Amino acid sequence: MHSLRWSDLQYVLAVANEGSLSAAARALGVNHSTVLRRLEAFEYRHKIRVFHKLSAGYKLTVEGQQLLESALVVESTVKALEHKIFGQEMKLExxxxxxxxxxxxxxxxxxxxxxxxxxxxxxxxxxxxxxxxxxxxxxxxxxxxxxxxxxxxxxxGSKLCKITFGVYGAPDYINSLQGKHPIESAAWLVMFQGSASLQISNLISQEKILMKADSFEPLVMAAENKMGLAYLPCFVGDDSRSLQKVDIDIQHQSIDLWIMTxxxxxxxxxxxxxxxxxxxxxxxxxxxxxxxxx
Structure with missing residues (x-):
């Protein structure tokens, strides 16, 4: 019987989590061939088939699924130990x-x-x-x-402050909305997720949302190019020389900023x-x- 090595289980976990050798290699910071070699060596050493190789990627076998469940327990134990060791380090380096x-x-x-x-x-x-x-x-x-x-x-952690949000747009675009209610007539640029984005999304119809992004940076660029109004943190919107804040009364326009560990x-x-x-x-x-x- 061969003893299990945590380093081997890390490769199995990476392929299971990522679904392919290439993605697992990127997650582990190694090359594709290393992942393949370690995976094949693991299966040969323990006489077990861990994955089915399919056109869509790597899928766990029944035995592989059982191994994964045990490996996750080992991973949790190792991570907890790493936490305690790291937490006791006293050097400022x-x-x-x-x-x-x-x-x-x-x-x-x-x-x-x-x-x-x-x-x-x-x-x-x-x-x-x-x-x-x-x-x-x-x-x-x-x-x-x-x-x-x-x-x-x-x-x-600690609550640092509140981040306030506002509605921003290019002056020409804002002027084009004169006489119309911005919430009802404008095209909107919002984040995919986050409680602040949900606040504005609940006020406007979905067909008015022109673009969603996972970062505020593309929303700023889109607003600067007159694509619509962007719901942004004020420190982001105010930093743009091309955008102007729109006077719209929206409740709950803030979210807490935390520092945590x-x-x-x-x-x-x-x-x-x-x-x-x-x-x-x-x-x-x-x-x-x-x-x-x-």
Whole structure:
């Protein structure tokens, strides 16, 4: 009987999660042939067929599904151990993984991250820019700075401020709507998801939504090109020299901005010093994020 190796199970999990060798290779940061070689070696060593190779990708066999269920338990145990080890690290050096949105990174956090680097040059930052909430509980990230309606129960953190939203459009487009009610007559540019986007989406008919995006950046560009009105955080809309805020009374035009980490990581020196630094640094941006100044 051959002993199982966690490194082998990681390849099996990656192919099961991603559905193809190429996607699994990208997720693991290796090449396609490495994934294939490790998978074939695993099946040969343990005399088990884990996947059916289909034209649409790799599908788990019955035996593979049973193996996956056990592998997920192992993964959860390993991740929990990684959390505890990382949380006990006291050196102000090493990697710190931060997730935030592209708009916050470009317009708010970039100068603060540069200042943080000057103070702690041995801490290497890995930045993941996405509107999708990464799963901190599985170590996709160590710290998140992002909007949320509430703090997930597995995380700890602080509410930094409220991000206020508004409706923005190119002046020529806004002028073309004169005499008409913008909510009823305009074409709209909104985010795919998020509580703030749901607020505006509930006020307008679906046929009036011209474009949805997973980032505010394409919405800004579309609005600047007179495609419609965009529902944007004020710090994003006010940053554009080509857009003008539309005076529309919309209730609940804000969402909380949080900085958060996993409970097991809050005692890590790297995490703690970053949280303390960023909570203080972002104070100077509160008025802009709240929509009071440009």
């Amino acid at each position: 090493g990697t710190l993984r931060l997730t935030t949105t592209d708009a916050l990174s470009r317009l708010v956090l970039s100068t603060h991250l540069a200042a943080f680097h000057q103070l702690y040059p041995k801490i290497q930052l890995e930045l993941s820019l996405t509107s999708r909430r990464l799963d901190i509980s599985h170590l996709d990230a160590d710290v998140a700075i992002r909007p949320a309606s509430e703090l997930p129960e597995t995380l700890v 996993h409970k097991d990581l809050q005692s890590s020196a790297r995490v703690k010093v970053f949280l303390d630094f960023m909570k203080e640094a972002i104070r100077g941006d509160l008025n802009r994020l709240s929509g009071f100044v440009k």
